[in-house]
Structure formats: structure tokens, C-alpha cells
Amino acid sequence: MPKFTALKEGTNDAIIASTQQKVEKYMGQLFHEHEIVKIDDFYTFTFGTITVTIQVLPWHSEDVIVKVYSYVGEENQEVTAEMRDELLRLNSSIPFGSFGVNFEKQAIFTYSLPGANLDYNEFEAAVQMVAKVADEYDEAVKSIAVVA
Numbered sequence: 001m002p003k004f005t006a007l008k009e010g011t012n013d014a015i016i017a018s019t020q021q022k023v024e025k026y027m028g029q030l031f032h033e034h035e036i037v038k039i040d041d042f043y044t045f046t047f048g049t050i051t052v053t054i055q056v057l058p059w060h061s062e063d064v065i066v067k068v069y070s071y072v073g074e075e076n077q078e079v080t081a082e083m084r085d086e087l088l089r090l091n092s093s094i095p096f097g098s099f100g101v102n103f104e105k106q107a108i109f110t111y112s113l114p115g116a117n118l119d120y121n122e123f124e125a126a127v128q129m130v131a132k133v134a135d136e137y138d139e140a141v142k143s144i145a146v147v148a
Contacts (some may be wrong), residue, residue, distance in 0.1 A: 005044035010061035019064050020056050026123045027054070048135035056115055059146065064120055068097075068126045069110035070134035073141035078105040083141065090137065096129050099137075107141050109134040 021043060027036055029044055037044045043054040050070045057065045072080075079087070079101045085109060087099035097111035111126045 007059075008061040009079070012061050012064070015062070015116050016056060016064050016080060017042040019066065019118060022115070022118050023054060023123070026120055029120065030124060030127060045131075046091045049138045052131050052134065054127070055120070057096075059114070063118065064115040066113045066115040066123065066126070067110060068130045069108055070130050071102075072099070072105045072107045072109055075106075077107075077127060077142070079107050083107065085139070094133060096125070097133060109123040109137070112148060131137050 009013055023043065031045060032073045035045050041056060043052050046052075050072065055069075057067055059065045073083075078098065084101060087101070091098045096100045097108060099109050102108050109130055111130050113122055113126055
């Protein structure tokens with residue numbers, strides 16, 4: 001049996017609230033107030049041709065997830081089989097985060113972190129990685145769709 005404990009089901013509202021406070025603080029350190037749009041518990045900012053979204057989500061009773069993500073390609077563009085294969089190939093060369101396809105069949109680049117012990121350096125790295133990779137590959141994903 002492994003030494004780690006199994007994840008405990010449930011939601012911890014106190015951890016959600018404290019992580020949201022950290023995210024709010026860290027966003028203030030990374031951006032000017034006018035660069036951030038906050039709607040409910042979502043934070044967004046634009047970077048090049050993409051929009052990055054940050055969200056705190058329940059995970060289990062002792063932690064939460066900080067999800068940093070951006071859609072890539074055209075807004076209503078469905079991912080083809082060829083595009084999906086190319087996104088999977090790209091995943092092999094990216095050290096953190098990954099491309100995927102959401103339930104609406106749109107391409108997305110996402111990077112998730114545990115939030116209970118979130119520190120500024122790892123949060124900054126996640127935000128930078130999603131902004132850089134999603135912006136860099138946004139046009140490439142659009143061109144894959146044109147070729148397909």
C-alpha cells in the first residue's frame with residue numbers, strides 16, 4: 001500500500017475562499033487593475049491573440065484546483081481528427097500544461113495546480129506558460145483547421 005493517503009471526498013469552503021484570496025493577491029502582483037476582468041470567480045486577461053482564464057475549483061476535502069486555461073483556434077471551430085492528433089503531438093514537447101479538447105470540441109490549453117499551498121512562483125509560472133503557449137499555438141491551430 002502506498003504511503004500517501006487517499007483523497008477524501010467533499011468540498012472545503014474555507015480552502016476555496018483562502019485560495020481565491022491568494023489568486024486575487026497574485027493577480028494584483030502580475031497585472032495592472034485595468035488588465036484584468038473579474039466576473040464572479042473567474043479572472044481573465046488578454047495576451048496577444050488569446051484570452052487566459054483563471055478559476056478556483058473544488059477538488060477534494062483537503063485541497064482545491066487552480067485552473068489556468070485558454071481556448072486556441074477559432075472560437076466556434078470544432079477540432080478535427082487531424083487537429084486532435086497534432087495537439088497530442090505538441091503535448092510531448094511542452095513541459096507543463098497540455099492541449100486538450102473540451103466537450104464542445106474546442107481546442108484548449110490548460111495548466112492546473114493544487115491550491116491549498118499555492119505560492120506566487122508556481123502561480124506566475126502557470127499563468128506565463130498558458131499565456132505563452134496558447135498565444136504561440138493559436139495561429140498554428142487556426143492554420144491546421146484551414147488545411148484540414
